[in-house]
Structure formats: C-alpha cells, structure tokens
Amino acid sequence: MKEQNIILIGFMGAGKTSVGDRLAARGGTALIDTDRMIEEKARMTVSRIFETGGEAYFRKLETEVLQELLKTAKGDIISAGGGLPLREENRSILKELGEVIYLQVKPETVLMRLRGDKTRPLLQADDVEGRIKSLLTERGPVYEAAAHRTVTADGRTLDEIVDVIIGTM
Ligand code: S3P
Numbered sequence: 181m182k183e184q185n186i187i188l189i190g191f192m193g194a195g196k197t198s199v200g201d202r203l204a205a206r207g208g209t210a211l212i213d214t215d216r217m218i219e220e221k222a223r224m225t226v227s228r229i230f231e232t233g234g235e236a237y238f239r240k241l242e243t244e245v246l247q248e249l250l251k252t253a254k255g256d257i258i259s260a261g262g263g264l265p266l267r268e269e270n271r272s273i274l275k276e277l278g279e280v281i282y283l284q285v286k287p288e289t290v291l292m293r294l295r296g297d298k299t300r301p302l303l304q305a306d307d308v309e310g311r312i313k314s315l316l317t318e319r320g321p322v323y324e325a326a327a328h329r330t331v332t333a334d335g336r337t338l339d340e341i342v343d344v345i346i347g348t349m
Contacts, residue, residue: 185278282327
C-alpha cells in the first residue's frame with residue numbers, strides 16, 4: 181500500500197463512504213471518516229453539533245480534525261464531510277494531506293439517495309430538491325478547485341468507481 185493518502189470529497193450522498201469503504205477494504209485498511217472523528221471528539225452527533233454550536237462551530241471542528249490527520253494519516257483512505265472543502269484553509273490542508281478526489285454526482289442522484297434523510301442538518305428543508313440544486317451549484321466549483329481529480333460516480337458501480345480511482349493513480 182502506498183504511503184500517500186487518498187481523500188474523497190463531494191456532495192452529501194455522492195457515495196464517499198461507500199466508495200471509501202470499498203477502496204480501504206482493497207488495501208486492507210479501514211476508512212477514516214471526518215464526520216465520525218468529529219462525533220467522537222464532540223461526543224455528539226453531527227445534527228446535535230449543528231443544533232448546539234451552529235454550522236460555524238462544526239466547520240471549526242472539521243479544520244481541527246484535518247490538522248490532526250495531517251500529523252497521523254499515512255496511506256489511508258479518508259472520506260471528508262460534504263462541506264469540509266468550503267473553507268479555504270481546509271482546501272490547502274486537503275492538498276497537503278494527499279490525493280484529493282472529487283466524487284461528482286447529479287442532483288437527481290443525491291435526491292434519490294437522501295430524500296427523507298434526517299441526519300443531515302442542511303437538507304432539512306421543505307424544498308429538499310431546491311436546496312440540493314442550489315448547494316450543488318454553489319459548491320461544484322469549490323470541489324473542482326479543491327481536488328486533484330474529478331471522478332464521475334453516476335452510472336457506475338462501486339467497483340467501477342474504485343477501479344477508475346486506482347487505475348489512474
Ligand atoms: C455536510 C455534509 C455531511 C456532514 C454535515 C454537513 C455538508 O457529511 O458533514 O451534515 O455541509 O455538506 P456527508 O457529506 O458525509 O453527508
């Protein structure tokens with residue numbers, strides 16, 4: 181296994197965790213998920229952190245976790261929360277941390293996967309479809325800027341996505 185970390189970024193529901201799990205399994209390692217690290221650190225769910233400290237506090241925890249990973253991660257597969265690349269500071273840490281891959285999906289795919297989801301505070305809106313579309317429009321260029329490579333996830337199986345990621349490394 182290479183020493184280089186692979187970091188998956190992209191919108192909620194893009195499949196970062198599923199693809200990351202599969203990638204990690206192929207390398208015989210376990211996926212590192214920034215949301216889970218934050219939940220352990222704060223001893224609260226992501227929803228609860230948003231409720232009590234607001235989004236800004238959550239974003240601060242994301243930066244802390246990234247800084248921690250910069251010291252500890254080696255040859256790891258990391259799944260980054262969907263909003264983590266929003267902070268410029270985080271985008272530069274990401275690039276330092278390893279190969280950053282943007283898993284790109286259409287809004288329709290996100291809607292199909294996450295309609296009715298209660299665990300993502302930013303999608304608790306009356307018009308979930310509108311929210312997904314506007315956030316994706318806003319974030320698309322940010323993800324592109326944060327990543328070394330963009331991989332389309334739509335219409336591909338998990339193994340196909342993993343092959344594309346590994347095949348071109
Ligand atoms: C968020 C994405 C979530 C989680 C939080 C905020 C976002 O992670 O970090 O709800 O701003 O896009 P996933 O992308 O793993 O769903």
